[in-house]
Amino acid sequence: MSILKSLLKMRKKKEYPVQVEEAAVAGPDLKNLNLEQLKEKIIAEFGSTIDLSIDELKTEGKDALLVYLTTMIDTKSLKETILQSISGQKEGFHLSTEDDLKSLCKEKFGGAGYQLVETFDEIIISLLYGNIIILFKDMEKALSLSMAIGEDRSITEPSTQTVIRGPKDGFVESITTNVSLLRRRIKNRNLRFERFIIGSETNTTVYIGYMDGIANEKIVEEVRKRLGKIKVNAIFESGNIEELIADKAATPFPLALNSERPDAVASNLLEGKIAILIDGTPFVLVVPAVLVDFFSIAEDYYQNFMMGSFLRIIRYVSFMIALITPSLYVGILTFHHELLPTPLLLGIIAQREGVPFPAVIEVILMEVTFEILREAGVRMPRAVGQTVSIVGALVIGQAAAEAGIISNIMVIIVAITAIANFVSPTYSFAAAARLLRFLLIIVSSILGLYGVLIVLVFIVAHLSSLRSFGIPYLSPVAPFIIEQQKDVFFRFPIWSMRKRPAYLKTQNPEKFPKTGSPSPPPMKGDQPN
């Protein structure tokens, strides 16, 4: 016990200092160095990289250095605006104090997003983010001007999570474009974004976005805290962040929603959730995520509520199909023949007559083959796309069955499983079914349907224990909230869904005042007068 206690204590001590905003800002101040030294120091920092440009220039009666990374800035506008505006010299004006510098900036770069930087490390960071730095002789502060350019992919339709009816724009790799996509959808002053720099080597920009006055402050604070705790060298994709801030690592289920669709993220923000945008990826994270989020998509709300509800139920059903069909096949064929009606059973047995494998081997063989085909389909060059589908269709569909390696019914099982798996709107969630399927198949081959049930109990228990940012993963089903059932298995008409999810404990639980169902204007004869 005492060992356990001391272990617990040790774990507590290891708390990381909370790091918010900017990477550590320190280093030598500018005032102790003259221009020559600064130049040498910058060159020493960046080494012999070819895209560093340090120009000497004289402006406002002072020697100055213009420093930038040529690959990170818009050289055209540098020449057009900056150089023109600072090269002209004013008569009798000498830059000597900080106030002079400020007034110069106001005059020449007003509105251009200038910043005064003090330390050497700040300069380096500014350069890396695509700013140009102007260092004046004998000045304590340097001027940093934002001039970043990145070749952006233009906004296109998302390649995942496509819809039939709904907006066709998707997030892109540039974080500023993504923020603007959200801003354009929610024209509300309460939409807040906060910046984090994560990754000690990549210094990736990460924004969190939330609706002030709606989102639960505690959850926002928790997101800030977890992002601040991240101590890795590199962040390239939202998946990296997702893994680092999840409540639990050992689970096949995703604990954060990811979306390429601005409309989906915007509607989630208005529900009181928090978006995490990462520079360099079109996938935006939404936390906290609960299981039902992975079954509802934006399009549910764009079409008739009956159709929306129907499609949602189809999604739940197909998740179950994708999860358990192969194991049911194995279980029934191995242990429970009696569950099938006799004619069907005879048909299956007759088909399997020539098959040399037991059902479980047959299923695993085919499932693995399918997974290989699927992976090949994703990875291979587009140009040879046809090949895999032809080979796959021939191998799986026909040749294997004709050769007597597998039965025809097996082909149907694999096909229905695969298609049902593709229904899942979020790829990361479908992955859970893909993995757990194999566990179910193996247990089912040992314990039959009873084994399937046991594994399902394990899965449900596991799901009940999961939390996403403190929110139980299975809410609002367990813990049961009756009000929220309007948006779980069914999608109720929009006018009836007035409440934000209660499990999020939002600051403003009501979306809009009570309105009845829309009704036609009264007919002429109906009016009493």
Place this chain on the structure above:
Amino acid sequence: MLKENISLSQLLTLLINFLLGSAIVVGVGGDAKKDAWIAIAVSIMFGFGIMLFYYFLISRVPGKNLYELMEMGFKRPIAIIFSSIYVVYFLYLASRVVRDFGELIASAILPSTPIEVISLTICLAMAYILYLGLEVLGRTSEIFTPYLFGFLFLLTILLFASGNADLNEIKPVLGDGLKPVLKALFPTLIVFPFGELIAFSLILPVVTNFKYCLRVSLLGVAIAGALLLFAMFLMIVTLGADALLRSNFPMLSSAREVSIGNFIERIDALVVFIMMLGILVKGSVFMFAGLKGLEYTFRLPYRYFSLPVAMLVSAYSVLISVNFGDHWQEGLEMVPYFLHLPMQFGLPSLLLIAVLWRKRKKKAKPGTKGMKF
């Protein structure tokens, strides 16, 4: 130790599943033959009384469970002795529940699989759930309960649709007089399943919104009682009294009668699902009650004990009796008199008196001081 809470709806589903649990597997009130449903109807009244009694006991000191109350009533050393007895009692009951289920699976679903494997796997599931905590148990039962109702509903429809249910089977009502009903009632039906609610004396104190606890508990007893009554009714009209009495698992036997258009047949799997859920919850609640006792005794979080204790339960579920007949007889003739009655009513009554006495003494003290003033 971690503070856990379960909601009222979770309490409700736990109660329903707990009461249905093994009662629906083995069938209760068989002594009353055709009038078993009357015996059950009467026993629901007793169920209310029992629930009220346990609630009264627990609500004397808010937030304290059975073991902590014992410490209050008898001081710690005696409380440890009593709680150890309760731990053994609860774990024994958990083993019985697991054995019931093991026999069911071994005889109906997986005839050539040894019962040890069934016991082990279901105990592993229970251990996992309890390791994750009471909240997870509550949520799991919350998730599965709608399916329980759904399957029961489906089974009813199928039985009536296939024409196996014959309402004339219940006639004559009270054909043998009241005697068989009373025989079924005392004590078997009262101690099983309603008396076993003693395990909830460990769960009631952690329910949020304790105010409505009594109402919800009584509602739970009512719903579970009604379902039990309905299930028994269904079994009687499907099987008839004789087959009911002869069958080890009457619910399963009645499900086997279903046959519609030579296509929907042998829906045993559905019934086993209903039963498995009940068993899982009931076994887990008993195990939880036992684990709480260990937590009280050793002052260690109960999660630490969940796996080892589950393994013990699994082993004992196989060892407690040589065969199903033995197990059955033990359950009907020994357990109610020598275990259930003292543990469900004797000790708690003693405890209630002790607690009330202590409380009065405590109250009296400041009173006398006030007199001096």
